[in-house]
Amino acid sequence: MREAYKLIFERSIQGHKGYDLPALDVPQMDKLIPDEYLADADLELPEIAEIDLVRHYTNLSRRNFGVDNGFYPLGSCTMKYNPKINEEMPALFNNLHPYADADTVNGALELMLNVDKMLSEITGMAKCTLSPAAGAHGELTGLMIIRKYHETREDYDRKTIIVPDAAHGTNPASASMAGFKIKEIKSAPDGGVDLDALRAAVGPDTAGLMLTNPSTLGLFERNIKEVAQIVHDAGGLLYYDGANLNAVMGVVRPGDMGFDVLHMNLHKTFSTPHGGGGPGSGPVAVKAELIPYLPTPVVFENECCGGVKLDYDRPLSIGRVKNFYGNFGVIVKAYAYLLSLGRGVREASQNAVLNANYIRVKLKDVYDIPYDRICMHEFVCAPTKEMIEKGVVTNDIAKALIDRGYHPPTVHFPLIVHEAIMIEPTETESRETLDEFIQAMRDIAKDAIENPDKVHAAPVTTPVGRPDDVGAAKNPIVKF
């Protein structure tokens, strides 16, 4: 089973073709473009018949693993089931040109406004922009809004964003890209924000605080009110990283927690597929006073004559962050999900939290659980001291899970837990699936102590064994 699979470039046979165009039906004209602008030769592309092309990609897909193949408890990524009706709906809009006349796109605009309203309700905010193409893009957009807010108030010294050390790596990277300095604060012993550290960190340079709640440890920030108070009193704004929103929908809203601006990941919380790394969508929602700063264009109800319009006349806007209006096709899928669930989003969150706690309780006697209390939609565990003494580390446990048919959890994150294993089951998994996974984790824990060599050898069932990452990075080969 272990063998390399030919690249599409290695399948090329001269003269084969996979396309078919009608013959040119207009009179052919010569010399339309001067030779100096024309390429000297054809592109070096493979020549493949349609059937060989179809088999190539079909077989490549079989060397991959998605939620439809099996349990995928990847922490902070919310790998929930991607409902199939979502996938069918975008085709209704495939032929809609982004610059089609306003009177021919009313359905698309109403859809965007409806998604905006539903997301605003779920998060307790006033208004959304659907432009950002991904979570990180949303973060950047949100931080630009914070920057513009302070600039508009001529509060130019507010150049620092405070980020807890447990934050997703994107937080400081986005803040840096938005032109901020980053002040990192350590977490308290219970995994929450250290209030004293926060008090010491805020000041006249504070532009805002970025926080994930629940945190990347899967814990709800119990002192959230105090946190909000400290930041607001210092003149800063609160940014909510919505990566973990799946824990709290219908239970508590970021807007009610005191957050001023946030992003969501439609590809996490709202069930649109991750697509192997995209396309996603990262809407940003804001409180009323930040609406003027949203990126252009903004979708509004057309007050004078009914319907929905795209508003470009936004003098305080941060400007445009993407071409056209966002990843519309992804927004369509999220709308299908929002329609399907409605208020059912609360049930989704409750069960996401229940599933995570169920696994936590059933693994606590065999794995180290550094913050062992009721968790939200995910929790962090780690190999025990005994396992590490036998030379079994997190990476080995991950690879052993692969052999048992599971996608491993997120590993080595958050950074504040040594050898972290972050498990997020989501609500769409049955108890039976969870029980089987728990048994696999327990079997691996047993092997780790009794037969560590077996764990080190994993994975053995995959098309390739453990790859040489160091060789790849030292001597990059990035094309055929």
Place this chain on the structure above:
Amino acid sequence: MIPTDRKYTREHEWILIEDGIAKIGITDHAQAELGDIVYVELPEVGDSFACGDAIATVESVKAASGIYTVVAGEVVEVNEELADAPEKINEDAYETFIVAVKVSEITESELISAEEYEDFIAQEA
């Protein structure tokens, strides 16, 4: 053994100052924590840095570590060897400097002795 001919920082860097030129590298403990080093991002000779600036970055497959300088001044030399052989740092961290800076200012409070550094890493573990 941790060489006693130089100073250290709590960010696991070593600084060896001779004739007003500070050679900067990372400690053996730091290279062990990072694992196989695959790339070192170097400044250019002539670039100037203030105390606290990231003067270079050391990258392994799974980690990246900024070298935040505690000395301000102009870069007078970079270790060109690291471009092709970043693993030199893994092989001998104390014999492999990363950059050399003509010192214009030092944050003395950030510097500790070899003995203090040894205690520091013992505590951290």
Place this chain on the structure above:
Amino acid sequence: MKSYVPNTISEREEMLKVVGVNTMDDLFSDVPEDMRLKAGLALHDGMSEIEVRREFLRLAKMNNTDLHIFRGAGSYNHYIPSCIPQLLSRSEFYTAYTPYQAEMSQGMLQSIFEYQTFICRLTGMDVSNASVYDGATAAAEAVSMMFQIGRKKKKKVLLSGGLHHEIIEAVKTYAHCLDIEVVIVPLNEKGTTDVEKISELADGASGIIVQNPNFYGCIEDMQAASDAIHAQGGIFTAYVNPMSLGALKRPCDYNADIAIGDAQPLGMPMSFGGPYAGFMACKKDYTRMIPGRITGETRDSEGNRAYVLTLQAREQHIKRQLASSNICSNQMLCAITASIYLACMGPVGMREVAMQNIQKAHYLADGLTQNKHAKLRYNAPFYNEFVIDTDKNPEVINAVLKSKGFMGGLPLGRVIPGDKTGMLWCATEMNSREEIDALICAFEEAVK
């Protein structure tokens, strides 16, 4: 109400017991009491598939997608081979996450490696990333890359005035945060970037982005622009239409340092503006500066060829605030779309489709300018788009055409303030001669 939760109520109760709590609410005891949502969300009850479908059909009917399209301006109506949507529906691809676990993600990793190779062959560059969000963000990332290549010393960047206005706007948004000054190089009367102005403005600039064909459809003298910026030590970034490269010179031919663009023409539906994919490629020297994901070839423990995400320490999840970009995702499924499209077309198909675009656009331009009311604005050679000036209000012409079933050229006044006479037209391989002839007739009626 549904939530795609498989467990029954009694199973949930048993699980709550295992956890050691009585109710679902007990799981949220960390949430301050007065903060919890008491009233419930003001949303509807949830819908069955039949009801969801009904709502979508209602919305779809409010759009008009039956018009014959003669409009481009950044989103193009091209043929999408049937194998593309079929292959994209493989859920092993679309329900996967980023391929961090290489052993079980070889399919995706190899697909990215192939995509990178396709982009390198299309542009003639050495290194490609695994794609970024779209053409506009590719341009913004290119500005940041040029800034880094200039070792963050040159706080100015030039953009050709022929770049799509939305790209210029997006770049300005990003550049503001990096404190980089954006200077627009105007077009000359031929409709192409004024190369002398590049030389005048290049002092202290990290580089320039020039779009080819530009927003107005004109084919730029990329060699001259490239030479002008290089003469002053700047970086040349070419923003290209990937389909046009079946016929036109490629970025490597005119010594571009960075090649970017939007991959939408390569098999992606217009879909009201997204999702598309931005492609980014560069010369080998700049490998470390290119943002986003990159897949590399390596060997596994048994010596087999294998693929991994590589050079990851450049990226945000490891480098955090030291990273030069915050980008985490790529547009993987859209990138695979582009790969399948290029494999499907092959070298001959790419030449043929590009040539058909050129032929049909010229046939259309000739037809539209047969009367005395309309003339071509620019005399530069063009690919599949061109600007026509008329002596009648473009919005009026547009309305007449719409009533006859056509989406005519874009009235430029909508996007370029003060442009009262221009319409930006586009023809592709999708427009048959019969359709073009009918449009020309309707246009003649409308401009009279």
